Amino acid sequence: MICSIPTFSGFGVGLRKQHYGEFLERQAAVDFVEIISENFMVDGGRPRDILRRVRERYPVAMHGVSMSIGSADGLDRAYLVRLRALVDEVDPLFVSDHLSWSRIDSFHANDLLPLPYTEEALDFVCGNIAIAQDVLGRAMLIENPSSYIAFDGSTMSEWQFIDAMCARTGCGLLLDVNNVFVSASNHGFEALDYLDGLPAHHVRQIHLAGHSQGDGLLIDTHDQPVPDPVWQVYEHAVRLVGPVATMIERDDNIPPLAELLAELRTARQLASTRQAA
Amino acid sequence: MSLATLQRDLRELIAANDMADRSDESARADAGLAVYRNNYRGQLIACLEETFPRTLARLGDTAFRDAADAHIAVIRPSNWSLDAYPRQFPATLEQIYPNDAEIAELAWLESDLECAFVAADADPILPKRLLAVDWDHAIIRFSPSLTVRPVTTNAPAIFSALSAGKVPPAVEAQPKQAAIIVWRQDYVSCFRLVDSHEADALRALGQGTAFADVCAVLVAELGEGGGTQRAGEMLGQWISERLVIDVARECSS
Numbered sequence: 318m319i320c321s322i323p324t325f326s327g328f329g330v331g332l333r334k335q336h337y338g339e340f341l342e343r344q345a346a347v348d349f350v351e352i353i354s355e356n357f358m359v360d361g362g363r364p365r366d367i368l369r370r371v372r373e374r375y376p377v378a379m380h381g382v383s384m385s386i387g388s389a390d391g392l393d394r395a396y397l398v399r400l401r402a403l404v405d406e407v408d409p410l411f412v413s414d415h416l417s418w419s420r421i422d423s424f425h426a427n428d429l430l431p432l433p434y435t436e437e438a439l440d441f442v443c444g445n446i447a448i449a450q451d452v453l454g455r456a457m458l459i460e461n462p463s464s465y466i467a468f469d470g471s472t473m474s475e476w477q478f479i480d481a482m483c484a485r486t487g488c489g490l491l492l493d494v495n496n497v498f499v500s501a502s503n504h505g506f507e508a509l510d511y512l513d514g515l516p517a518h519h520v521r522q523i524h525l526a527g528h529s530q531g532d533g534l535l536i537d538t539h540d541q542p543v544p545d546p547v548w549q550v551y552e553h554a555v556r557l558v559g560p561v562a563t564m565i566e567r568d569d570n571i572p573p574l575a576e577l578l579a580e581l582r583t584a585r586q587l588a589s590t591r592q593a594a
Numbered sequence: 595m596s597l598a599t600l601q602r603d604l605r606e607l608i609a610a611n612d613m614a615d616r617s618d619e620s621a622r623a624d625a626g627l628a629v630y631r632n633n634y635r636g637q638l639i640a641c642l643e644e645t646f647p648r649t650l651a652r653l654g655d656t657a658f659r660d661a662a663d664a665h666i667a668v669i670r671p672s673n674w675s676l677d678a679y680p681r682q683f684p685a686t687l688e689q690i691y692p693n694d695a696e697i698a699e700l701a702w703l704e705s706d707l708e709c710a711f712v713a714a715d716a717d718p719i720l721p722k723r724l725l726a727v728d729w730d731h732a733i734i735r736f737s738p739s740l741t742v743r744p745v746t747t748n749a750p751a752i753f754s755a756l757s758a759g760k761v762p763p764a765v766e767a768q769p770k771q772a773a774i775i776v777w778r779q780d781y782v783s784c785f786r787l788v789d790s791h792e793a794d795a796l797r798a799l800g801q802g803t804a805f806a807d808v809c810a811v812l813v814a815e816l817g818e819g820g821g822t823q824r825a826g827e828m829l830g831q832w833i834s835e836r837l838v839i840d841v842a843r844e845c846s847s
Binding site: 360421426428433465466 | 608628634637671679711
């Protein structure tokens with residue numbers, strides 16, 4: 318199935334509360350901002366007011382962390398309905414979530430837990446994406462995860478799973494190149510092989526972030542500047558996918574906005590150079 | 595193994611209170627699993643600390659962490675929003691500190707203020723609309739952010755002192771059946787201590803009782819002059835505090 322989501326080739330950053338004032342008091346040098354959808358899926362109050370005012374100034378991408386697209390017991394309808402209401406209000410560039418699961422029965426881990434890459438999991442994921450896209454009235458972007466465990470029962474690679482998922486659902490891809498680097502390091506595959514195996518024509522957005530060294534594993538902490546090895550993966554990615562939306566995603570240890578904008582300038586330069594080549 | 599079984603097994607490995615209780619030695623040794631376990635516990639503790647900073651200050655780091663551990667051991671997150679998780683923590687504190695009611699009451703106040711912060715928006719009633727109200731048949735509607743919660747101690751004063759970085763006052767008992775009301779004015783959550791008459795009036799009005807019937811109760815409790823005067827004073831204060839969002843006419847049955 319072809320991905321129907323239009324391409325947007327701008328550069329943005331994640332909207333974090335430390336920077337609300339700067340985004341609202343002047344026009345920041347970004348083409349869009351990305352919000353964490355759940356932070357604004359509240360009934361009212363200041364968060365919704367901030368979002369309305371940000372939306373007046375910038376295009377917005379909505380990035381979720383709680384859909385649990387890989388849950389074996391389906392999606393939370395109330396969550397989807399609430400997300401749809403926010404989508405209708407924001408009219409975002411993209412609506413995205415992760416190739417992961419967080420909920421089973423009444424338990425919600427509030428984390429991005431890994432899936433086995435099996436035909437059964439593919440059926441659940443594709444069925445859930447179809448339901449989500451139906452409720453939302455639009456195609457979604459699904460982000461490749463970073464992970465710390467793998468399952469013996471997997472019958473395909475992550476990129477083969479993603480390729481099949483995109484083909485069956487028409488969803489787009491949010492390619493997190495830091496996640497690729499982290500998982501490649503943790504599971505012993507080549508990041509560039511991963512990129513080469515993806516359906517590049519489905520990629521509509523790229524995330525850039527940093528990570529930390531854990532106990533024998535890289536941890537996807539999003540609390541560091543984008544490191545050189547991740548920039549190298551990014552260079553390879555933009556050569557494969559062409560001009561798509563790119564953003565710096567910092568979730569912790571939030572620096573001044575100027576530092577993130579400096580990283581964004583690096584991304585613009587690399588993308589421009591690589592695409593020209 | 596089916597996907598559902600795998601996910602339920604992984605849930606237990608991540609949320610289990612004590613990995614040493616498990617027979618799965620390989621899982622215990624798995625560094626990757628430890629990352630997910632640390633994420634799970636770490637974010638639950640962090641969200642409790644962020645929601646209850648004054649309760650943490652009151653208890654101290656060690657006692658608060660013990661209480662958080664006890665809570666996490668019993669209450670698993672069940673909502674897509676992590677913001678929902680702290681709402682049951684005050685009830686856990688009631689069980690841990692049955693003889694120190696001010697601790698749970700301080701936590702309830704912090705939780706109610708957080709809820710009010712993101713409650714549904716509603717504009718206060720315009721003064722000109724009040725001119726046309728038939729008060730004999732009036733049904734008052736309050737801001738959806740309003741909560742009325744019983745309080746037995748001076749937890750509100752302790753809250754205010756901790757917020758200001760001052761030494762909190764000694765614990766004192768409140769008069770019987772007092773309550774704290776919490777609501778939001780524009781984008782700022784606020785609270786006020788109310789006596790039993792006002793708490794009862796707010797609860798009754800919140801359940802759809804006509805204002806005239808609430809006045810009648812106040813007259814029965816405080817006498818003709820006192821009851822009527824008190825009803826007028828409370829109504830004036832609620833309006834000035836932007837608590838009243840609408841006044842509807844009672845439906846005749």
